[in-house]
Amino acid sequence: MNEISPLDQPVMMKIDKIVDESDGTKSFMFKHKLDYNPGQFIMVWLPGIDEKPFAVSYLGDDFFGITVLERGKYTKLLHKMGPGDQLGIRGPFGHGFSFPDNITDGKGSVCVIGGGCGMASVTVLIERLQNNNLTVLMGAATSTSLFFKNRYKDITLFTDDGSEGIKGYPTDILEDLHNKHRYDIMYTCGPEVMMSKVYEFCKKHDIQFEASLERYMKCGIGICGQCVCDGQMVCKDGPVFDLQALSNMNDFGKHSLLKSGKRVSLKEYADWKSC
């Protein structure tokens, strides 16, 4: 009889440590090995409450962590958990970032742009890119919502209100940076308006591009259709898509499905409380 892979079903893991990353953002660390590629996600189960997707933001040989922004009911309850409490983890799922040959070689020039808690989805990626000529940009609404700012020496920070770093969006200075660094590829995760801008920029300058999308998910294994974005299952075909794939996705930057399956604008999607 077939042995089910233990992580097809949630495996309860003790929270080893909790780190406050910023106002409303905490990281939860687990002393467990996880076979994870940057860009993939795991499903995190709060027994009796709900289960949601998260990127892995810390990864070592025998530990990993997730970084969670408190937003609605589910993340509020998650933020109430303490060390020793258990969460159910299944995954990782999906298809992460890919690496062109010159990036694997360490010879390429790369720009990584994280927006808001999308920054959590690119940290393991950033660590993999240390041998390349690397630019890291991070944007947030305001100073107190920036996090991981001390994790990387060369990180350029942006806030919408100018309370820290450069006032404005990371996308404002791409032209200048590209003139200087001649990027081979740009990777991004964050609000889809931001990612759309990077996409347009890369398309115009013929730069390779990969973005990690966020959609409401149910099965996480590519069968229910909840996370659809123009014929692609974000949970299985994504969450990372390249420029070519995104150019066929009309809903990218525009629409997402609510839990009922109703397709709405990203604005309406963001205002909806899922739990």
Added chain:
Amino acid sequence: MNEISPLDQPVMMKIDKIVDESDGTKSFMFKHKLDYNPGQFIMVWLPGIDEKPFAVSYLGDDFFGITVLERGKYTKLLHKMGPGDQLGIRGPFGHGFSFPDNITDGKGSVCVIGGGCGMASVTVLIERLQNNNLTVLMGAATSTSLFFKNRYKDITLFTDDGSEGIKGYPTDILEDLHNKHRYDIMYTCGPEVMMSKVYEFCKKHDIQFEASLERYMKCGIGICGQCVCDGQMVCKDGPVFDLQALSNMNDFGKHSLLKSGKRVSLKEYADWKSC
């Protein structure tokens, strides 16, 4: 999901050729590879009729065959099949003959004794033993029921009525043969009275011994208990047992279970029609 091994369920195989071996005994040949150890058995399904265990009596890289004595309803129907007809095969099952080191080396002295259609269970074994000092004895009721007599150059034949070969039982001359060949091991398959005699002989002379038992079978996979012989499942723990195992089996040579599970004498068992 688990792939079921194709031979856990019956696989329909075309009869390639049919060989008349003797009065009432035919071999059915299949052009199929079979991963088989001497002493194991396969279950042969006649769709809509019944399914019964048989030893493999011919084995090549890309073919195998079984040899069947016509006895009751099932074997009568089997004997009516022609080339091109299909039979359902599952298996092989069970635990076959084992080989002490000096036999594997080809340095040992071996005696193989087949009685009646039990001869079919030891042919593949005999072929494996060609490098050893080998004696093959075969007994049958009468000349016309002997088979495989031309298959091996050195075979000593016995008939109960003396119509061919030596009159009497193969067990009659074991003493003389052993004095000459100093056997390391004796293998046997045939009527259980005959096998019991060989067992007693080997016990007395401290010779290794293995016998292949026959019991009515249902599941063939060691769960239903139909083929029990003193706590051993003949289908799974056997059908081959060694001297040590047999010495703990009081039913050996004495009792067997009818299809209902009733434990009866081997005589009553032999008179019963199972199908």
Added chain:
Amino acid sequence: MSIPNLNTDLCGIKMSNPTILPSGFLGTSKSLLKRVAANGVGAATIKSVSFEAREGHKNPTVIPFEAGLLNAVGYSNPGAEETAREFANLKDVSIPVIASIIGTEPDDFVRVVDKLSQTEFSAIELPLSCPHTPGFGLLAGQGTPESTGQIVSAVRKASELPIFVKLSPNIPEIGNLAKAAENAGADAITAVNTLGPGMLINIEARKPILSFKVGGVSGQALRPVATRCVYDIYESVKIPIIGTGGVSTGRHAIEMIMAGATAVGVGTGIYERGIDIFRKICREMETWMSENNYNSVHEMIGIAHE
């Protein structure tokens, strides 16, 4: 040897092969229907739609286990109006598309049918058999011959499309139920919905994993029961059967067809073998059929009864 013909005629609906995407798998958007069509499916069913939008149960809603999937999605759907919008201009999708319609009262079904009247669905499926959503299917008593008859009659009056009635494998006398559906005017039987319900418990959490606690069993675990249901229904009714439950290979599909199915649903198989499972199954069927001298699917329907 000529390539066998997989063309299938299901109640007058022309399909290039007998595989069907069952309701609840990927049928949330027209874009996904196109994607499964490109992967070789013969026809597709949309996610079941009720008159009002439903969020369904909380996550976890779908969990794999050793022998298939356990799910309690809870009929999430955007409601009839939104569904009519999403699935407008179905001609863009190159395959026949089946609307799956749910309700708690016969009238509810009719209201959904009315809302979808301007669409180009090829048939209507009525799943009267969900084992895990309060107010629907088995939990609303829709799995009795009387209730099935009433709902089918009501929808029969409201629509000219072929009506498929989807039955539960939990019903012992499934032949009688199929007969009741046929008598009330159903054009085909979809056999079967998920089994059970079942439960998986995480022993460290000491809790059922699904948020609804119990869910329907699909996949390999369901296959022998689904095949037997198809076999029984084939002996009870004359209308065609869509055999659904655990099919993931060409052999499984042929097994369903020999039991009596005209078409074959493939859902959980997508998880096992990927979205191109439809093409894989068709290839496997073609290979087997030509090795075994069958020219068409039609020749194999129900031949295990002979």
Added chain:
Amino acid sequence: MSIPNLNTDLCGIKMSNPTILPSGFLGTSKSLLKRVAANGVGAATIKSVSFEAREGHKNPTVIPFEAGLLNAVGYSNPGAEETAREFANLKDVSIPVIASIIGTEPDDFVRVVDKLSQTEFSAIELPLSCPHTPGFGLLAGQGTPESTGQIVSAVRKASELPIFVKLSPNIPEIGNLAKAAENAGADAITAVNTLGPGMLINIEARKPILSFKVGGVSGQALRPVATRCVYDIYESVKIPIIGTGGVSTGRHAIEMIMAGATAVGVGTGIYERGIDIFRKICREMETWMSENNYNSVHEMIGIAHE
């Protein structure tokens, strides 16, 4: 850390651990009961016995499939008298042994009970739930609350031994049925018998593989449904439950216990992991329990309901 205690008390029957050999597995002779006892089982059930001997169905009677076994053995057994002889002096077997008794009428059960009156069985199990033997179980309507009540009452009068009633997973309102058994005097519920029935067809032979065509499903395929049945029954009755269906690891056993089982049947698991599966499951339970700070089986019973 001290080794957790697996001792189990089932209706006053003392078991060294909660695993039970269910009826139909290896329970054909005293010699095999000794063998399973030597492999660590807590208690064992004999193959179901009717008053008269029965040959059962023709072969094939048991066939593996991807998710378990399909069987239609058809209650072969040597009859009550022969059974009393085979299982005389049960003290030789170091574990409690349960007699499984079948019949078509309440009287038949009583006649078997009478024949076994001189034996040392620890309990009587009544499987009113076989899905594939004409004249018995579901095919004889024994799975209704009324019929279950009648049979249990009749046996209750004839014997002082604890009575276990074995139920079918096919019955939607399994809690009600368990309640009917409890009211009639049953001491425990065995949940469950095999599911379905199901069918496997060999497509080259164009025929169902089992000679009886259909058979009951056991093993992994059954497990989530069996766990849910135990969960439901636990909420309906006060008597203990023997959780049976697809258990093949210590985790599975603990899952059943948390759902509400006091003891756990392990049948098809023997095919998957060998006859020493009982010892393996006990070791796995001990390891898990000590890692998770449970000292006894008792502490875990039903805790998934909290």
